[in-house]
Amino acid sequence: MKRDQPFLVCIVGPTAIGKTALSIKLASHFTTEIVSADSRQFFKEMKIGTAVPAEEELSQAKHHFIQHISIQDNYNVGKFENDAIAVLGDIFESNSKAILVGGSGLYHKAVTEGLVSFPEIPSGIRKKYNDILDTEGIERLQGLLLKKDPETYRTIEISNPRRLTRALEVLEVSGKSFSHFQNQNKKKRQFEVVKIGLYAPREVIYNRIEQRVDLMIGQGLVKEAKRLYPFRHFNALQTVGYKELFAYFDGELNLDQAISEIKKNTRRFAKRQLTWFKKDPDIQWFHFETPSEEIITHIKT
Incomplete structure (x- = not known):
């Protein structure tokens, strides 16, 4: 056609x-x-x-x-x-x-x-994951995401700390995975x-x-x-x-x-x-x- x-x-x-x-x-x-x-x-x-x-x-x-x-x-x-x-x-x-x-x-x-449309992220939650990144490193964030949202872990760029913190923030605020919102x-x-x-x-x-x-x-x-x-x-x-x-x-x-x-x-x-x-x-x-x-x-x- x-x-x-x-x-x-x-x-x-x-x-x-x-x-x-x-x-x-x-x-x-x-x-x-x-x-x-x-x-x-x-x-x-x-x-x-x-x-x-x-x-x-x-x-x-x-x-x-x-x-x-x-x-x-x-x-x-x-x-x-x-x-x-x-x-x-x-x-x-x-x-x-x-x-x-x-x-x-x-x-x-x-x-x-x-x-x-992702949920608004309170500053306290954003600070929480930024502090984890600063004190425990990106590997800690990667481990948290793998445990809590394995589907998102397999699809995002896990070497990018901003992507990691974003996915964890969304999950904590909404109780739903980052992938849920993407779909x-x-x-x-x-x-x-x-x-x-x-x-x-x-x-x-x-x-x-x-x-x-x-x-x-x-x-x-x-x-x-x-x-x-x-x-x-x-x-x-x-x-x-x-x-x-x-x-x-x-x-x-x-x-x-x-x-x-x-x-x-x-x-x-x-x-x-x-x-x-x-x-x-x-x-x-x-x-x-x-x-x-x-x-x-x-x-x-």
């Missing part, structure tokens, strides 16, 4: 699987623009460690939300939802198609379904959504991750992280690739250990990405080496 109304093509999958390359091919074919839903690539100071597309790639299609804010800006998924919907409205004024790409599942969901009713959008997922055997994903990390190190990730070290407590920098190098700068790890930790934590992140996306029955999965022409045919039908 031919699609006559605007539709958004969402490209998802684990890190380093080839989402950027596919998005550019689709954008070129449909002569449209790309909206990035990779929350790590929003920050202009974090280029190498977030695998921002190369200038040559960016020049092949117009991209939105790539390095558009600073790590010092107050930006969140709610603001992104509003901004992305506005940008898509502009794109759909002149084109019936748009591309949404990135591995941040919550940000995809914000655009396609809308954010849910609330969808918002009505003025466009169709076509979801494309890229997959590969686990060993292939892990090998591609290792190659990407080695490439980042060769491109100067250590120098980039060193420049950002004074801001290491910012939420944006609680990110794989930076926090391990901060530990190296603090003398907690040597460089080889830090690089090994980056690879290990990126593999874990990829596993959580797949866990999140595999729960969505609307995603049509393609092997990462599938010719783009075959995916385009699927989109058109």
Whole structure:
């Protein structure tokens, strides 16, 4: 059936699987623009460690939300939802198609379904979990979440302390899991959504991750992280690739250990990405080496 109304093509999958390359091919074919839903690539100071597309790639299609804010800006998924919907409205004024790409599942969901209404968190409860983080460390929060809300533990980025505290706060205030709120009713959008997922055997994903990390190190990730070290407590920098190098700068790890930790934590992140996306029955999965022409045919039908 031919699609006559605007539709958004969402490209998802684990890190380093080839989402950027596919998005550019689709954008070129449909002569449209790309909206990035990779929350790590929003920050202009974090280029190498977030695998921002190369200038040559960016020049092949117009991209939105790539390095558009600073790590010092107050930006969140709610603001992104509003901004992305506005940008898509502009794109759909002149084109019936748009591309949404990135591995941040919550940000995809914000655009396609809308954010849910979480309960207000009293300052005392927020302080409680921040104090646990400060005094007992992130491992304590991870243990609490695994025990109290294992479903959320399996899907969020557990290396991100803000995500951990948020999930625990919501659970304590409401008595309901973070996942419960994420599964609330969808918002009505003025466009169709076509979801494309890229997959590969686990060993292939892990090998591609290792190659990407080695490439980042060769491109100067250590120098980039060193420049950002004074801001290491910012939420944006609680990110794989930076926090391990901060530990190296603090003398907690040597460089080889830090690089090994980056690879290990990126593999874990990829596993959580797949866990999140595999729960969505609307995603049509393609092997990462599938010719783009075959995916385009699927989109058109």
